[in-house]
Amino acid sequence: MTSLATSDVCDANGKLLSNGDLRMLPPIFNIYGQRRAFCGPIVTVKVFEDNVLVKEVLKTGGEGRVLVVDGGGSMGCALLGGKLAQLGHDMGWVGVVVNGCIRDVDEISRCDIGIRALASVPRRPSKNGYGEKYVPVYIRGTLIRDGEWLYADSDGILISKTQLSI
Numbered sequence: 235m236t237s238l239a240t241s242d243v244c245d246a247n248g249k250l251l252s253n254g255d256l257r258m259l260p261p262i263f264n265i266y267g268q269r270r271a272f273c274g275p276i277v278t279v280k281v282f283e284d285n286v287l288v289k290e291v292l293k294t295g296g297e298g299r300v301l302v303v304d305g306g307g308s309m310g311c312a313l314l315g316g317k318l319a320q321l322g323h324d325m326g327w328v329g330v331v332v333n334g335c336i337r338d339v340d341e342i343s344r345c346d347i348g349i350r351a352l353a354s355v356p357r358r359p360s361k362n363g364y365g366e367k368y369v370p371v372y373i374r375g376t377l378i379r380d381g382e383w384l385y386a387d388s389d390g391i392l393i394s395k396t397q398l399s400i
């Protein structure tokens with residue numbers, strides 16, 4: 235699937251931006267991974283300093299989807315590392331957006347997957363399996379629902395209720 239330029243999407247969809255059907259995430263995410271632009275249907279996970287559910291979801295067939303991980307913005311540990319990024323790529327995920335941290339940046343830079351995260355830290359997360367899958371999440375006040383569409387490129391990240399074209 236070809237990604238759309240987020241600036242073009244915004245320019246062509248002013249009404250959707252106004253009514254909330256198209257939402258822009260704040261510019262707080264760093265770009266990691268080889269894939270600079272990606273888009274696809276969203277799968278959501280809500281966790282806090284625990285990545286068992288992240289791994290569970292990435293093990294399923296991605297089929298061009300994007301995993302959105304709401305880690306509560308925690309900077310205490312990484313929710314995604316090189317092995318999970320490679321797993322995501324191997325399973326057909328086009329991207330992962332982490333409201334939290336990642337690690338193994340050099341490994342991730344060799345993966346053909348789009349990764350967005352707040353920062354990188356070396357500490358690994360706990361492995362207790364706490365959290366929720368397929369639930370609405372909020373990232374800095376922006377609502378993101380499982381099944382919506384995400385569009386990401388070097389200019390930013392957009393969330394849409396439906397698949398868009400221009």
